Amino acid sequence: MSLHIHRLVIVGTGLIGGSLALALKQAGMVDEVVGLGRRRETLDQAKALGLIDVIAGSPAETGDADVVMLATPMAQMQSVLQQIAPHLGEHTIVTDAGSTKRDVIAAARELLGAKFSRFVPGHPIAGAESSGPQAARADLFIGRNVVLCPVAETDTAAAETVTALWQGTGAQVVRMDAARHDRIFAAVSHLPHLAAFALVDDLAARPEAEDFFRYAASGFRDFTRIAASHPEMWRDIALANREALLAELSAYMNKLGEIASALDKGDAAALEQVFSRASQARRNWGTK
Amino acid sequence: MSLHIHRLVIVGTGLIGGSLALALKQAGMVDEVVGLGRRRETLDQAKALGLIDVIAGSPAETGDADVVMLATPMAQMQSVLQQIAPHLGEHTIVTDAGSTKRDVIAAARELLGAKFSRFVPGHPIAGAESSGPQAARADLFIGRNVVLCPVAETDTAAAETVTALWQGTGAQVVRMDAARHDRIFAAVSHLPHLAAFALVDDLAARPEAEDFFRYAASGFRDFTRIAASHPEMWRDIALANREALLAELSAYMNKLGEIASALDKGDAAALEQVFSRASQARRNWGTK
Structure with missing residues (x-):
């Protein structure tokens, strides 16, 4: 499967989100990376470092994205899902990079409603002693495992897109049950x-x-x-x-x-x- | 203090004993290194690698040594002390490289009798994931701490000799109470x-x-x-x-x-x- 993403929104442009953006850009798999986050300083830094092309003014701008990657700290997942839920387009796929999966799945199921079928839970296994946009590296995921935990409702095509996205960074994708x-x-x-x-x-x-x-x-x-x-x-x-x-x-x-x-x-x-x-x-x- | 050792006996010619021998040879601080141990194969290997010059035929050969270094596994300390005790010369200094100190001190006090005053308890803090003569390196102790735990009975000159010996390997010597x-x-x-x-x-x-x-x-x-x-x-x-x-x-x-x-x-x-x-x-x- 060859994947090309027109518009990728990254929520949380730190080590994981920033490295994903760099890797996909280097692979020529994405046209435009949009950064969304709470702290303007982090977004400015991510833009200056070339991790993102555009800073989103509000969660409403996730609407026409092909893929939205949630790479925020765990504690913010719920509020981010809440903020983006009303704006997500008909075909927008949402995925995450959280270290635990059952809790994110429960939050997404509750907050995304009918759009939950296009949520693909994920976890890249990439060490993170350092953090922030300046720690981002295009090669962070090469040879690493990325675990995806699709559930019964998860759209097959959405899961395949997220699989191809991570494979594009050089990672190995493994699927398993969230529990x-x-x-x-x-x-x-x-x-x-x-x-x-x-x-x-x-x-x-x-x-x-x-x-x-x-x-x-x-x-x-x-x-x-x-x-x-x-x-x-x-x-x-x-x-x-x-x-x-x-x-x-x-x-x-x-x-x-x-x-x-x-x-x-x-x-x-x-x-x-x-x-x-x-x-x-x-x-x-x-x-x- | 400038130290020169004529005859150094090393009991246990593995990583620690072998590295000490190499370091002292490199520093020109020792004329002859004699190896003593249970396993002939280890001693042959230590000799082939140039860690020791001579293989001792029996514990009796520790008699005319200036210094005897006990670098055996902890479990053998007691029996080695027992074997060498009757043969130690009037001026021979005994020291060890064991990871715990109170137990070695108790064993030495019991087994060395009047010669206990020339026993200087020591512990070089040098990592040892690898072991055996082939792991020995002349630079193992450079910049490392070596802890000496002399007791009330310990001869001052003996403690100074062992201090100078370790300093000759590039280590920092620290003294502290065994407990x-x-x-x-x-x-x-x-x-x-x-x-x-x-x-x-x-x-x-x-x-x-x-x-x-x-x-x-x-x-x-x-x-x-x-x-x-x-x-x-x-x-x-x-x-x-x-x-x-x-x-x-x-x-x-x-x-x-x-x-x-x-x-x-x-x-x-x-x-x-x-x-x-x-x-x-x-x-x-x-x-x-």
Whole structure:
């Protein structure tokens, strides 16, 4: 399928939205990119950087777009959907780049009404320690996974368009059920972030904090890197995926309790068993 | 202080012992490096790689050494101390490179008798995802911290010799109390390793494990890197530092419980507070 988009509206012109615009421009797949957002400064910066061609004056300007990409923080998804819903054209496809999917689907189903069939839920798996328009890169999605979670109502052609759009950036598109998506990312993304935040907050509050950071080495550096992530963004992701994340947190705390109990008893065999399984699994993954 | 060592015995010619030998040779600080160890294959490899000059036939050959460096896995420290104790010369200084200090000090105090005053407990903070003689590098310790934990009985000149030895490798030498050392490294090294082992073991055992690893991204990669570490080595470190590590595990589980409770209640402000403090602390550290 060869895709050409006349008018692409990007709501939220930061790392993800900006990189998508750059990649599609570089692929010659889009004529005009329109930026929409809350902060004029961000939009001006996105325009100056060549990420977008035009700044939309209001949500009404999404009306004649072929595709509207919602690349805003999770907390704004609902209000953006509300604002654009009345203006969306008959054939406009809406998609998103949010880190959780069940909550966005529920909001879109409620707010888009009959137009919900042209909403294609998506999640590009592209790391984002940096953020903002200046962090955008045309090659951000090359070789990355993009998960799409179409539901029963989703229009087949709309899902195919969004698939082709992401493939145009060099990404691999995978489809899966939204509940499965949310479970997987609770485990491999949301839980590790919480675990890293917890460790750093725990240590930073101690009287010995300065010593801790002074003697911490490369293992600590890697383990806690994600604790530098954006606090509000992760607050919103955690709340949006609360149910799956609580289950993961509980399983993780059980495993830590198991290790603490083995350590308390001096049970060397039990410790070695956990460490060996983990080490083997991590090495297998590392070489894939 | 200018140090020249005539005869250096290294017990355990792997990454740490081998790198120390290479660094001191490069600095012209040692005439002869003698390797001692359990496995003939490792010693042959260390000799072939030029890490050591001579392979010791037995622990008796430590007798006329200026310095004996114990760079074996933690679990072997006790038996090595036992084997070398009767042979140590009047002026031979013994030091170690173990990751925990109170347990090694207790073993040395018991096994070295009157010669305990010439035992200088040490810990080079140099990452060790790789291991074995082939991983040894002359520059491993440049700019790294080496912690020495002399006790009341420790001979001042012996501590100065070991200080000069490590400084000769390009390391910074810091002295601290052994209990403080063990607390600090329980927090910034041993706990993160256990936390990473726990997460990977938890996920690897699930029916969805393949999906988890398939969609895991760079954040997960960094967070779990240390879970690939050597299981037996970490079993021994955990047991050697059991008391301090149990306290850290407990504090960490409390913090995770606090986050789980805030998440369960949908308390956005509490989540943001933890994440913000952690993010700020990690960013501050990262730029130091």
